[in-house]
Amino acid sequence: MSIALPPVAPRRSLVVRRSTHSPALTLVGALVLVILLTIAPWIVPAQFATTLTNFFILVIMATMWNLLAGYAGMVSIGQQAFVGLGAYATLYFALKGVNPFVTIPLSALVCAILAVPITYLLFRLRGGYFSIATWVVSDTALLIIGTIALLGGGTGRSVPGLQNLSPSETAHFSYLATWFVALIVVTGTYILLRSRMGLVLASIRDNEVAARSAGVNVRAARRTIFIVAAAGCGAAGAVLAISQPFVQPSNEFNLQWAAEMLFVSMIGGLGTIEGPIIGSIIFFALQQTLQQQGVWYLIIVGALAVAIALWLPRGLWGAFRARFHTELLPVGHWVDQLGDDD
Amino acid sequence: MSLLQLEGVSKKFGQVVVGEAITFQLMQGDAVGIVGPNGAGKTSLFGMISGDISPDSGVISFEGENVARLSPAKRARAGIGRTYQVPRPFEHMTVFENALVAAQQGARARGHKSYDIAFGALERTGLGPLANRPAGSLTLLHRKRLELARALSTSPRVLLLDEIAGGLTDLEVNELTTIIRSLRADGIAVLWIEHVVRALLSTVDRLICLASGVVVADGEPKEVLASDAVRFVYLGGKRIDEDAS
Ligand SMILES: Nc1ncnc2c1ncn2[C@@H]1O[C@H](COP(=O)(O)OP(=O)(O)OP(=O)(O)O)[C@@H](O)[C@H]1O
Ligand SMILES: [Mg+2]
Numbered sequence: 387m388s389i390a391l392p393p394v395a396p397r398r399s400l401v402v403r404r405s406t407h408s409p410a411l412t413l414v415g416a417l418v419l420v421i422l423l424t425i426a427p428w429i430v431p432a433q434f435a436t437t438l439t440n441f442f443i444l445v446i447m448a449t450m451w452n453l454l455a456g457y458a459g460m461v462s463i464g465q466q467a468f469v470g471l472g473a474y475a476t477l478y479f480a481l482k483g484v485n486p487f488v489t490i491p492l493s494a495l496v497c498a499i500l501a502v503p504i505t506y507l508l509f510r511l512r513g514g515y516f517s518i519a520t521w522v523v524s525d526t527a528l529l530i531i532g533t534i535a536l537l538g539g540g541t542g543r544s545v546p547g548l549q550n551l552s553p554s555e556t557a558h559f560s561y562l563a564t565w566f567v568a569l570i571v572v573t574g575t576y577i578l579l580r581s582r583m584g585l586v587l588a589s590i591r592d593n594e595v596a597a598r599s600a601g602v603n604v605r606a607a608r609r610t611i612f613i614v615a616a617a618g619c620g621a622a623g624a625v626l627a628i629s630q631p632f633v634q635p636s637n638e639f640n641l642q643w644a645a646e647m648l649f650v651s652m653i654g655g656l657g658t659i660e661g662p663i664i665g666s667i668i669f670f671a672l673q674q675t676l677q678q679q680g681v682w683y684l685i686i687v688g689a690l691a692v693a694i695a696l697w698l699p700r701g702l703w704g705a706f707r708a709r710f711h712t713e714l715l716p717v718g719h720w721v722d723q724l725g726d727d728d
Numbered sequence: 729m730s731l732l733q734l735e736g737v738s739k740k741f742g743q744v745v746v747g748e749a750i751t752f753q754l755m756q757g758d759a760v761g762i763v764g765p766n767g768a769g770k771t772s773l774f775g776m777i778s779g780d781i782s783p784d785s786g787v788i789s790f791e792g793e794n795v796a797r798l799s800p801a802k803r804a805r806a807g808i809g810r811t812y813q814v815p816r817p818f819e820h821m822t823v824f825e826n827a828l829v830a831a832q833q834g835a836r837a838r839g840h841k842s843y844d845i846a847f848g849a850l851e852r853t854g855l856g857p858l859a860n861r862p863a864g865s866l867t868l869l870h871r872k873r874l875e876l877a878r879a880l881s882t883s884p885r886v887l888l889l890d891e892i893a894g895g896l897t898d899l900e901v902n903e904l905t906t907i908i909r910s911l912r913a914d915g916i917a918v919l920w921i922e923h924v925v926r927a928l929l930s931t932v933d934r935l936i937c938l939a940s941g942v943v944v945a946d947g948e949p950k951e952v953l954a955s956d957a958v959r960f961v962y963l964g965g966k967r968i969d970e971d972a973s
Contacts, residue, residue: 400840400843400844400847402824402843582832582833582838585821585825585828585829585832586829586832586833588818588820588821588825588829589818589821589826589829591820592817592818592819592820592821593816593817593818593819595780595812595816596812596816596817596818596878597818597829598779598780598799598800598801598804599778599779599780599800599801599804599809599810599812599879600804600829600830600833600834600878600879600881600882601801601804601805601830601833601834601835601836601882602801602829602833603799603801603833604801605799657820718821718822718825719822719824719825719828719843720822720860721824721847721859721860
């Protein structure tokens with residue numbers, strides 16, 4: 387039993403606000419953005435819709451990776467395991483006659499369920515060993531999937547159920563599906579980080595030892611986040627399989643997915659919700675403007691990553707926030723001290 | 729029944745003995761000081777009680793239950809609160825949020841109840857006006873206060889305080905001892921490591937002296953400080969200067 391501490395002096399009930407600026411403003415801004423992005427495929431050129439689809443796939447993955455590494459201290463370089471498993475779950479369900487768009491939540495669920503036993507293996511390891519083990523898990527998944535003839539073995543197979551759509555319809559619908567998944571993932575992450583779990587994660591991020599002695603069950607929090615991130619990346623894999631409906635192991639389980647998640651979260655800022663989104667915008671802007679430069683594109687992207695790691699360890703958004711004290715998506719607790727104007 | 733009981737607790741880091749058959753007990757509302765030279769194993773002892781360090785052998789009972797194999801989080805929830813000698817604030821969270829996470833996880837409180845516990849702990853430790861500050865911006869003095877506030881927010885039955893008075897002015901030490909005496913009055917037991925003996929003597933009614941992991945004295949503070957064993961520990965039998973800080 388614990389002893390409740392009586393307050394020093396009787397005082398009026400404490401008022402705790404959850405944002406420093408008016409939530410109405412954020413809400414209106416978010417609503418406008420949601421409407422614009424929903425009608426985007428009808429107002430932008432067709433090939434740009436495909437770019438936007440890829441952009442939101444990256445936003446989903448980076449948001450999940452940021453939860454893992456930026457909050458829960460799990461540097462996974464094997465997150466492509468769940469991208470691949472999500473894509474293959476979609477292929478499997480589509481082969482069984484399920485509408486590919488309907489498979490998205492199913493594939494996310496499959497990945498969440500698969501993640502549970504995987505945590506019991508991975509959580510025996512720490513730090514760098516954990517990271518390498520995640521990669522081993524991903525390669526193991528790739529090898530196993532490659533042996534299943536129904537799923538196209540090593541060469542891959544196209545996702546059925548999309549052929550009766552015209553190419554532009556496919557582009558529009560897969561964009562919408564991706565955008566809605568991204569919206570759900572980012573909103574869900576925001577709600578998660580505003581909850582008690584958000585404080586738990588922030589405390590683990592800042593000081594794991596102190597978090598434990600403050601009563602935080604670090605392992606349970608990590609397990610939850612690993613499962614959530616698996617589901618999110620699984621959904622990303624599902625929309626990937628729909629937008630590029632030829633599913634093959636070397637593409638879906640590509641290490642490049644993990645590299646992009648890591649890069650984007652780092653330049654945007656780990657440990658913030660906005661960071662991975664801003665990182666994704668920068669990454670895509672660079673890609674669009676520099677892709678023609680071939681090798682130089684890679685050199686510039688690499689140099690940028692190194693520069694930010696060295697000089698802006700909390701990423702662009704982290705640095706911006708520290709300077710201007712603003713948050714687009716506030717998760718904090720702000721005490722209004724009655725009768726005290728500090 | 730004793731609140732906290734250690735029996736034969738031993739621990740080595742390689743060749744370094746930090747605990748050698750440590751045995752003592754603490755009753756509800758006790759206030760006990762721990763002194764000993766640098767490297768005696770005082771902080772390690774706290775680590776073993778709070779669960780950060782697992783002892784090689786021995787029993788640690790809290791409220792009659794052996795907790796030696798429980799995780800630090802479980803022990804915090806059971807009522808063992810601790811501060812760190814080198815403060816470990818959650819730097820990117822506000823002072824209030826530092827206490828709040830402890831109230832929600834350590835004391836298992838929710839909603840307004842957790843707000844009241846956390847803010848109550850801040851007010852008690854004089855951090856109320858700094859509630860909205862990022863913890864990373866605090867001075868050392870305030871970081872030490874925050875350690876206390878966070879431990880307090882877990883609603884502990886025993887508080888382990890590791891050198892929270894080091895480097896404070898006389899006035900600040902007086903403030904701190906007032907706070908700690910008020911905690912005792914609420915029935916919280918206190919185990920307090922401190923080199924500032926004067927602060928200890930004004931607050932505790934028992935003193936334990938630890939040297940190389942061994943309890944060399946345990947008893948009434950003045951008697952412990954005057955004992956041959958303790959005088960020997962503090963070099964050449966010179967008496968500890970009670971006014972030194
Ligand atoms: N995790 C560890 N690994 C190895 N050695 C350690 C570890 N923690 C502490 N030690 C060693 O154990 C000894 C006791 O350390 P401890 O911090 O418990 O001493 P202390 O009595 O708190 O000293 P101080 O008064 O300086 O705070 C020291 O020699 C220290 O170097
Ligand atoms: Mg110490």
